Amino acid sequence: MKKVQLILAVLSLSALSACSSMRSSSDYDPAANFGDIKTFAWVEPQTQENSYHLDGLMDQRVRAAVDKQLAQKGLKLTNAETADVLVNYLTKVDKKINVDTFNTNYGYNPYGYGYNPYGYGYGWGMSRAMNTQTTVREYEVGTLILDMIDRASGRLIWRGTVTDTIRNENTPDERVGIVNEAVSSMLMDYPPKIEAK
DSSP, rough: OHHHHHHHHHHHHHHHTTTTOOOEEEOOOOTTTGGOEEEEEEOOOOTTTTOOOOOHHHHHHHHHHHHHHHHHHTOEEETTTTSSSEEEEEEEEEEEEEEEEEEEEEETTTTTTTTTTOSSSSSOEEEEEEEEEEEEHHHHHEEEEEEEETTTTEEEEEEEEEEEEOTTOHHHHHHHHHHHHHHHHHHHTOOOOOOOO
């Protein structure tokens, strides 16, 4: 019985980790000329009701990762008065529930579906007993949203989003790695490739 429970625990953890992979996407204004964007500056985002405030260390990690990625794409960090685009980010955390139900066979019923001493009706045989076990796990999914606003027009021209399961047991070095991976994934398709009309 302990072996069955161990197998169930491993399977449920595998299922949870399978659904917790990092996912990213982006959207943009096709009328924006991304080839002309050479500089950016950070601005404070407007406070939203459902946004989650990062602590100082995580804020530094996110900003450093964005600075690095944009620098690799040829953008230079400057001040908000002269930058081509203004950059800000927001985060949110959603609680999710993962429900797994496993059907396990264990033990045997020596009488099959019914014992008939006269040899007719239900047949003889060995049937397996069925056990169903359900595990419910609550976990949190964090979302990081990065916006780029055209400074001259004040128009949102690009938005990137990345989501992943929050794992609080990570070390500081692991958190830096996760943030870098998340920002890199989100900015992978920046600048967008706009087809000529």
